[in-house]
Amino acid sequence: MSIHAAIHHVTDYRYEKPVTMGPQLIRLRPAPHSRTAVLSYALKIEPAKHFLNWQQDSFGNWLARVVFPEPITEFKVTVDCVADMAVYNPFDFFIEEYAENYPFTYQGELVEDLKPYLRKEAGGKKFAALLAALPRDKQRMVDFLVALNARLQHDVAYTIRMEPGV
Secondary structure (H helix, E strand, C coil), X not given: CCEEEEEEXXXXXXXXXXXXXXXXXXCCCCCCCCCCEEEEEEEEXXXXXXXXXXXXXXXXCEEXXXXXXXXXXXXXXXXXXXXXXXCCCCCCCCCCHHHCEECCCCCCHXXXXXXXXXXXXXCCHXXXXXXXXXXXXXXXXXXXXXXXXXXXXXXXXCCCCCCCCC
16 A cells, blocks of 8 residues: 655745846756656746746756746745655665675676766765775675665764744
């Protein structure tokens, strides 16, 4: 059994005097490659006098490019979305034989395809501490990923802010 979750989002900017806006990129549409089924989606832009073109970025995500031909005093984006929050098996995936254990090395053409994602950048002290705490011994990849996610869930705190306008 699944749950339908309705999301209503409003972003509203108001200006003291008319302003000329450059093209606005709005990234408030669910990814088409998500497992979560989107039952309905609506995007409303105000003021009504605008041009809207849908584009996809290099990762396949949709973004709306909005152009206002005249100066405006308000820019309002409203999104309504209903998602089917069905339960699924998070372990329903295939692991290539060479990657069944951690650590592993990517094979063949995949190394070239993944270069942008394998580029390393300097992290802070907390990131370095997290990396230092990770086990380096050979273990099943699924076990490694479960332990890593459990560690992050334990270490990352969320603060709920009830103030208006946050």
